[in-house]
Amino acid sequence: MSPGSVHGPGAPAPPDEPRTPAWRLLATLGSGGALAGLLLVVVYQLTLPRIEAHKAEALQQAIEEVLHDPARFDTLYLNAGQLTRELPAGADPRALERVYLGYDDAETPVGFAITAAEPGFQDVIRLIFGFDPKTGALLGMKVLETKETPGLGDKIEKDSAFVSQFTGVAAPLQGVKKGAGKGKPGEVDLITGATISSRTVVRAINRALERWRPALAAYRERRP
Amino acid sequence: MKKTTPAADFARGLWRENPVLIQMLGLCPTLAVTNTVANSIAMSLATLFVLVASSFLVSSVKRLVPNQVRISTYVLIIATFVTIADLSLEALVPTIHKALGAFVPLIVVNCIILGRQEAFASRNPVGRSVLDALGMGIGFTLTLLLMGGIREVLGNGSLLGFRLFGPRYEPWIIMILPPGGFLTLGFILLTYAWWRGRAAAAARTRELAARTRAPAAAAARAKAVS
Numbered sequence: 001m002s003p004g005s006v007h008g009p010g011a012p013a014p015p016d017e018p019r020t021p022a023w024r025l026l027a028t029l030g031s032g033g034a035l036a037g038l039l040l041v042v043v044y045q046l047t048l049p050r051i052e053a054h055k056a057e058a059l060q061q062a063i064e065e066v067l068h069d070p071a072r073f074d075t076l077y078l079n080a081g082q083l084t085r086e087l088p089a090g091a092d093p094r095a096l097e098r099v100y101l102g103y104d105d106a107e108t109p110v111g112f113a114i115t116a117a118e119p120g121f122q123d124v125i126r127l128i129f130g131f132d133p134k135t136g137a138l139l140g141m142k143v144l145e146t147k148e149t150p151g152l153g154d155k156i157e158k159d160s161a162f163v164s165q166f167t168g169v170a171a172p173l174q175g176v177k178k179g180a181g182k183g184k185p186g187e188v189d190l191i192t193g194a195t196i197s198s199r200t201v202v203r204a205i206n207r208a209l210e211r212w213r214p215a216l217a218a219y220r221e222r223r224p
Numbered sequence: 225m226k227k228t229t230p231a232a233d234f235a236r237g238l239w240r241e242n243p244v245l246i247q248m249l250g251l252c253p254t255l256a257v258t259n260t261v262a263n264s265i266a267m268s269l270a271t272l273f274v275l276v277a278s279s280f281l282v283s284s285v286k287r288l289v290p291n292q293v294r295i296s297t298y299v300l301i302i303a304t305f306v307t308i309a310d311l312s313l314e315a316l317v318p319t320i321h322k323a324l325g326a327f328v329p330l331i332v333v334n335c336i337i338l339g340r341q342e343a344f345a346s347r348n349p350v351g352r353s354v355l356d357a358l359g360m361g362i363g364f365t366l367t368l369l370l371m372g373g374i375r376e377v378l379g380n381g382s383l384l385g386f387r388l389f390g391p392r393y394e395p396w397i398i399m400i401l402p403p404g405g406f407l408t409l410g411f412i413l414l415t416y417a418w419w420r421g422r423a424a425a426a427a428r429t430r431e432l433a434a435r436t437r438a439p440a441a442a443a444a445r446a447k448a449v450s
Contacts, residue, residue: 020290020291020292024290025290025292025293028288028289028290028293028297029293029296029297029300032297032300032301033300036300036301036303036304039304039308040304040307040308043307043308043311043312044311046315047311047312047314047315050315050316051311051314051315051318054314054315054318058318151259151260151263151380151400152259152400152401192397193397193401
C-alpha cells in the first residue's frame with residue numbers, strides 16, 4: 001500500500017529535531033500524565049455516587065428477583081462464624097460478608113439470597129442466588145457482573161432457558177451436557193458454546209452453599 | 225496532490241480508504257465483537273467518540289509535543305478518553321454499559337485511532353482532523369454493521385434480537401463463534417476486491433475506447449470544418 005493512501009494529503013512529518021532536550025520530553029509526558037490523572041480523578045469522583053447507587057439498586061432488584069418478591073428482606077452479617085442481624089460494635093459493615101434473608105407477608109422466612117463469585121472464562125463472574133434451607137432447593141439465580149464473551153458466554157445471564165433452570169433445582173447442582181441428563185435432581189443443562197462460563201455458574205453456587213451451609217443451619221436453629 | 229476540500233476529508237474514510245476494508249486496521253474489534261448488530265452499534269459508536277475526541281485534542285496540541293514522545297502522548301490521550309467514556313457510560317446508562325462490558329476498555333488498543341492520530345491529526349489543522357475522524361469512524365461503523373448483520377442473521381437467525389425465520393431454522397452457530405468472524409470478513413473482502421477489479425477493468429476499457437475514438441472524432445471535426 002502506498003504511504004500516500006494511509007497518510008492522506010497534508011504536509012510531510014516534521015523532520016526529527018535531533019536536539020530536543022531530555023527535560024522537554026520528560027516535561028511533556030509528565031505534565032500530560034498529570035493532567036490525564038487529574039481529569040480521571042475528577043470524572044471518577046463525579047461518576048462514583050451514581051455508579052454506586054446503580055449498583056445498590058441493581059443488587060436490591062436482584063435480591064427481590066431471586067427471592068421472588070419477598071415482603072421485605074434483612075441483611076445478616078457473618079461475624080465469627082455466626083449470622084447476626086445487628087452489626088457487632090465497631091465493625092465496618094463493608095468488611096463483613098453478608099447474606100440477605102427474605103420474609104413473606106406472614107413474616108415467615110422464605111429463603112436466603114447469597115452472592116457468589118468465581119473466575120469464569122474472561123474474568124470473575126459475580127452472581128446472586130436464592131436458597132431455601134427447608135427444601136434444600138434453589139429459588140433462583142441472577143448474574144450480577146460478567147465480562148464473558150458477548151454472544152456466547154453472556155448467555156449465562158441472557159439465555160432464559162439456562163437461567164430458569166436454577167429455580168427449584170435441588171442443591172448441590174451438577175452441570176450436564178445439554179440433553180445428556182439422566183433426570184436426577186440437581187442436574188443443570190450447560191450451554192453449548194459456553195461450557196466454561198455455565199460450568200462456572202454451577203461451581204460458584206455449589207462452593208458458596210458449601211461455605212455458607214453451617215452458618216445458615218446454625219441461624220435457623222436459633223430462631224424462635 | 226489530492227484535493228483537500230472538507231467533503232473529501234470526510235468522505236475518505238467512508239469508502240475509498242475505509243479503515244477496515246482498505247487499510248486493514250482495527251481488525252480485532254471487527255472480528256471479536258460483531259456477532260450481533262447491537263454489539264456492533266455500541267462498539268462503533270464508542271469508537272467514534274474516542275476517535276473524534278482524540279483527533280481533536282491531538283491536532284490541538286501537536287505543536288507542543290516533541291516528536292520523540294508523540295506516540296506515548298497519543299496513547300495517553302486515547303486511554304484517558306476511553307476511561308472517561310467507560311465511566312460516563314456506567315454512570316449515565318448502566319444497562320448499555322453492562323451490554324458493552326468488555327468492549328469499551330478494548331478501544332484503547334484499536335489501531336484505527338492511533339493510526340489516524342499519527343497519520344492525519346498530528347499534521348493537519350483541527351477542523352480537517354475532526355472531519356477525517358468522523359469519516360473514518362463512520363466508515364468503521366458501516367463495516368461493523370455489515371459484519372454484525374451477516375453474522376447475526378446466519379448465526380442466530382435474528383436481526384437486532386428480532387427473530388427472522390421460523391422455529392425450524394437451525395442457526396449456524398459457527399457464524400457467531402470466532403471462525404465465523406474470519407469467514408465473514410474473508411468473504412466481504414473477496415467481494416470487495418472482485419468489485420474493485422471489475423470497476424478498474426471497466427475504467428480501463430472506457431479509457432481505451434476513448435483513446436481510439438478521439439482521433440476519429442478529430443478527423444470528423446476537421447472534415448466538417450473544411
